[in-house]
Amino acid sequence: MATIERQARTPALANALSAAERGLAVIPLSQTKHPALRSPHHIDQASAEPRCHGECGRFGHGVYDASTDPVRIRELFAAAPWATGYGIACGLPPYHLIGVDLDTKPSTDSAATLRELALRHLFTIPETVVVRTPSGGRHLWLTGPAGVVVPNSAGRLAPGIDIRGAGGYLVGPGSRTDHGVYTIAPGTAHLTPAACPPSLLRLLLPPPRTNRPAPPAPPSAPAPPSASGDHGRGLVQFVLSAHPGQRNTRLFWAACRAYDNGIGPALAAPLAEAAIATGLPEREARATIASAARMTGHRP
Template identity: 75%
Template sequence: MATTDRRATTLALAHALSAAERGLAVIPLARTKLPALRSPHRDAPASEPFACRGECGRFGHGVHDASTDPDRVRALFAAAPWATGYGIACGLPPHHLIGVDLDTKSAAAQTDSATALRELALRHLFTIPPTVVVLTPSGGRHLWLTGPPDHVVPNSAGRLAPGIDIRGAGGYLVGPGSRTRHGAYTIAPGTSHLRPAPCPPALLRLLLPPPVRRTDGEPAGDGRGLVQFVLAAHEGQRNTRLFWAACRAYENGVGAALLAPLLDAARTTGLTEREARATIASAARMTGRHP
């Protein structure tokens, strides 16, 4: 490994340990911004549904490896000496972090994502409070917000507006101090002393999927509405909708009963059984249940 890589790894570990001290669960990242450790199940047969989220005890489960324990963080980086950055897991206690990722430009609408966020704020009557802001090598910004523990905010890309991506449960943010192929992530001046601010309620409502309702207008309590919610997913929404529906099912105590119907619905939308099982297992883990 080159000297510059060793220095980058040492600095990334130092920043990761500092984040862990503040209650932010971290994992090592490669220069590609992807988790540095490959899945230990990568050679499993494609026909075998693998829903392991770290229960096997080995490293390589992405965000499910994330930890605030300094010994575990050091062990993760020792297993990935090529890491030059770190990721911060979103949606986990105590902060329940939500990341608002503002790209520099939206190719779809040719509009600045910061402008799009301001327009959303004006339309829905909220303001972004002073909070941690991380500057990306491309000129974008990551806004750090916190969510309530009883809400699961899903990941999304461009759903709020073109150029605005959301990092929620099961996602991660590249931590400040990380170095990637395109450059370094840094804390924006004047925000390093801040704590992640609570997400404004009006913005939180936009981030959560709409309530599932029966056709007669009554809330769906028996799970049929959750299955229909998954079936209505378009490409790009399939994992997000399945994850949200599975979370609601486990929270309502019908996760086991809805496992097969949700799997069938997910396969109907185009997900493979392996993908669907992994997503449902992630929802079970996030809600403290077992699939």
């Protein structure tokens, strides 16, 4: 590693080469955490032509430029000497990396939310690589099985939790951004990314496509109060359209959103009845809503 650092012209390149030695494919990032190289097709991206993913042979295709080849990495950083960090591509072998991004917001404790999901769905959060973000958040590095495509998502698993999967990237430790430096959490630098627990993996995957129509709301289910408007009706419909395996998670997410927007107490009953209509037991539905109320700082 000392040799790499002496040969590298910038700390960002040195860190990127070190990550590549571990089998992690990397790209240069700017201070804004975006890919440092602009697309060579930025002028004609509005055309109907299929989007290029690097087939043209030029740089500037974001995560599709990612590589573990030190020669190519040096070429990438030479083309972007202003790069102050590097991104690690997710979903690629050998790790098939999955990033769990725990955000920090005054109204949301995403780490506690993840622990609650672990208790509810009976999985253990494994010891793994953890990267601290300048804002105080954390990135958990997990690995997925080969052939399983985990999509990127923002808040779908739970409020404040984003997922970086295939086609996404994580900001690598040592990267410098406008808000500070990303660092490895103490005690995790020696670890390798741990396998994603199967129960958590199921929550991260999109629901299977079926021709089954969404179950209708029960006739007795009261409509969301007028104060909640379209947002409240949208949350109820979001719960009604849940497939088996995602009913609890959708209900929890919708209830958190309702409480965050000040309509939780008024929408609790319609959300519960919508969840029951999808097959969720009444006791579990009401417990989930109560949990969401506590997680967002409200009394159930």
